[in-house]
Amino acid sequence: MAEVTTDQNSGLRKVVLKSPEGTTAEVFVHGAHVTSWKTTTGEEVLFVSKQAVYKPPKAIRGGIPVCFPQFGGFGPLSQHGFARNSEFAVTDSAPESVTLSLTPNEEQLKLFPHPFALTVQVQVGNDILEQTLTATNTGSEAFELTAALHTYFGISSIDKARVDGLQGVDYLGSLADKRRLTENGAYVRFSGEVDRIYLATPSRLEVVDEARGRAVVVEKEGFPDAVVWNPWVEKAAGMGDFGDDEYKEMVCLEPAVAGSGPVTLQPGASWSAKQKLSLREL
Numbered sequence: 001m002a003e004v005t006t007d008q009n010s011g012l013r014k015v016v017l018k019s020p021e022g023t024t025a026e027v028f029v030h031g032a033h034v035t036s037w038k039t040t041t042g043e044e045v046l047f048v049s050k051q052a053v054y055k056p057p058k059a060i061r062g063g064i065p066v067c068f069p070q071f072g073g074f075g076p077l078s079q080h081g082f083a084r085n086s087e088f089a090v091t092d093s094a095p096e097s098v099t100l101s102l103t104p105n106e107e108q109l110k111l112f113p114h115p116f117a118l119t120v121q122v123q124v125g126n127d128i129l130e131q132t133l134t135a136t137n138t139g140s141e142a143f144e145l146t147a148a149l150h151t152y153f154g155i156s157s158i159d160k161a162r163v164d165g166l167q168g169v170d171y172l173g174s175l176a177d178k179r180r181l182t183e184n185g186a187y188v189r190f191s192g193e194v195d196r197i198y199l200a201t202p203s204r205l206e207v208v209d210e211a212r213g214r215a216v217v218v219e220k221e222g223f224p225d226a227v228v229w230n231p232w233v234e235k236a237a238g239m240g241d242f243g244d245d246e247y248k249e250m251v252c253l254e255p256a257v258a259g260s261g262p263v264t265l266q267p268g269a270s271w272s273a274k275q276k277l278s279l280r281e282l
């Protein structure tokens, strides 16, 4: 069993996972939120802001917030839905994996009148992190959902970072009234704010850290889309839980079901999607 412990700094409950090879991950019960994934050599791969606020129901800034049952503004709820603001229950665990579950409370059902059961499973392997979302419609009517694993990757320097695998892919420009555009570049690089929903992307993408000589390989299933986000100077300055200069240290690449249209879940039916993160030396 992975033990549920109390985080020293925040007082919140978390689970620490460890693979036999020594890869570790830290998962907060609040939001089923992964805040750390360390390689066998002890190197952190994810980014968490030094200004992050560990005070439920606020979502933690960084790591991997779970956006569910809504991504962004694609629906009636507030931005990114309420899973990231909710207390989950730990329903299963082993030294290298944990499953956390959420059913909406009365207040959430008033805003989103669709009973569901959501599980988030997190597992570590040899320099691997896998995360699976499974949602079941436990009500009597069909409903629509959008979702994302809003993954913040730590990088050495934004001018030496890029996202590979998106050339020729159409995207909705969130900074351009969601206009549909096409990615022409071989890579996505960052020299200003980027906020794009790439549609029906290849299942394998990479966040490349040229300065560190390493890429994180993102393999996704069941998430047709991928969001690329960096807030850059102005948006960073406007976020209370994000340092003014921290945009230089992170890139978000978020497997999502968003712009390609919502998933319709029939009564009794389940939907499942996952991401697998691994490393590649350049």
Ligand SMILES: O=P(O)(O)OC[C@H]1O[C@@H](O)[C@H](O)[C@@H](O)[C@@H]1O
Pocket: 072, 079, 080, 150, 174, 195, 196, 227, 229, 254
């Ligand atoms: O501040 P939030 O709600 O965590 O959202 C952060 C960002 O999340 C990204 O997924 C969105 O594309 C951005 O538009 C948004 O700014």
